Amino acid sequence: SQKIEQNSEALNIQEGKTATLTCNYTNYSPAYLQWYRQDPGRGPVFLLLIRENEKEKRKERLKVTFDTTLKQSLFHITASQPADSATYLCALDRQAGTALIFGKGTTLSVSS
Amino acid sequence: DAGVTQSPTHLIKTRGQQVTLRCSPKSGHDTVSWYQQALGQGPQFIFQYYEEEERQRGNFPDRFSGHQFPNYSSELNVNALLLGDSALYLCASSLGRHSGELFFGEGSRLTVL
Numbered sequence: 001s002q003k004i005e006q007n008s009e010a011l012n013i014q015e016g017k018t019a020t021l022t023c024n025y026t027n028y029s030p031a032y033l034q035w036y037r038q039d040p041g042r043g044p045v046f047l048l049l050i051r052e053n054e055k056e057k058r059k060e061r062l063k064v065t066f067d068t069t070l071k072q073s074l075f076h077i078t079a080s081q082p083a084d085s086a087t088y089l090c091a092l093d094r095q096a097g098t099a100l101i102f103g104k105g106t107t108l109s110v111s112s
Numbered sequence: 113d114a115g116v117t118q119s120p121t122h123l124i125k126t127r128g129q130q131v132t133l134r135c136s137p138k139s140g141h142d143t144v145s146w147y148q149q150a151l152g153q154g155p156q157f158i159f160q161y162y163e164e165e166e167r168q169r170g171n172f173p174d175r176f177s178g179h180q181f182p183n184y185s186s187e188l189n190v191n192a193l194l195l196g197d198s199a200l201y202l203c204a205s206s207l208g209r210h211s212g213e214l215f216f217g218e219g220s221r222l223t224v225l
Contacts, residue, residue, distance in 0.1 A: 032212055043116070043202050043216030044155065089154055093212065099145070099168055100214065102154030 003027070006090055006103040013080055015112045021075040023090030023103055030092035033066055033073050038087045038105065047088075048075075080110045114139055116217035118203050124223045125193050133188040133220045137205030144186040145214065146178060147202040155202055161186050162209045190222075198224045 007022035023033070032051045036044035050057045050066045050073065057064050063076040077084050087107045091100040117136045125131050137144050143162045147155035157170035161180035175191045184205075190197055200221050204214040 034212065036216075041200075041218075041221075043204075043218045044214075046213045046215070049212045091154075099157035099160065099170060100155075101157070102147075104152070104154045 004090065004092060004101055004103045006088075006106045008106055009104070010107045010109065012109045012111065015081060015110055017080055019077040019080050019084070019108055019110070021088050021090075021106045021108070023073040023075070025071050025092060028071075028092055028094060028101070029068075030094055032093055033064075034091045034093070034100065035062075035064060035073075035075050036089040036091060036102075038089055040087075044089055077108075080108075082110050082112050084108060085110050116203055116205050116215050118201075118217035118220050120220055121218065122221045122223075124225060126225050127193055127195060129193050129224075130189065130191045131193060131222060133190075133201050133203075133222075135186045135188070135203030135205075135217060137184050137186070137203075138215045141205035141207050141215065142184050143206045143209050143211070144180060144184065145204045145206070146186070146188045147204065147216075148172075149200040149202055149219070151199075158188070160209070167209060193224045195224050198222060 004025045034049045035047045038044040048064045050064045061078045065074045087105040089105045090103040119134045145160040146158040149155040158172050160168045164180045177189045180186045200219040202219045203217045
């Protein structure tokens with residue numbers, strides 16, 4: 001069956017460290033993969049999109065990698081801050097314009 | 113520039129009732145998708161509307177229906193409510209059906225008693 005899994009439900013790190021979140025999928029061949037941030041009681045906010053032919057994408061302190069052989073995406077937040085504390089959702093799209101399929105999310109807590 | 117707006121923000125219904133949720137997309141966007149997010153879960157796709165027609169549908173029963181108006185706003189209707197329908201209902205808009213990035217509203221929190 002098709003599955004999308006995020007490595008852990010919760011990740012606790014210290015301020016200034018790099019947070020690394022993992023998204024694994026099986027039985028999909030996504031055209032692209034996206035990462036969203038969601039704060040409690042709020043809607044998800046788009047962060048980054050990476051296409052199947054891209055290996056890496058960066059935006060300020062964020063970096064996403066996409067390995068279609070391993071069927072895995074890694075999401076990194078460098079120099080993490082308490083304000084980065086939130087739930088991060090991985091989502092994939094089998095082809096542009098189809099419905100996004102979301103993972104359950106990883107809740108990141110950054111302590112000062 | 114107004115983002116995606118949803119109403120109501122919270123509502124409580126009882127089993128068997130019907131509910132209508134509303135969504136106005138981000139200015140300039142013409143495609144609206146609806147997602148259901150249960151507590152502790154990721155959003156699950158319900159359906160997508162484009163040019164006033166349902167273009168795609170997720171694995172949800174016919175009790176879930178929708179509509180898109182000429183101004184691109186949309187409604188989600190749920191009939192014969194069940195306890196399991198309690199969730200955060202998210203509306204997301206995009207420019208065109210083949211856009212990647214989705215813009216989400218803050219959601220409508222539905223509680224079914």
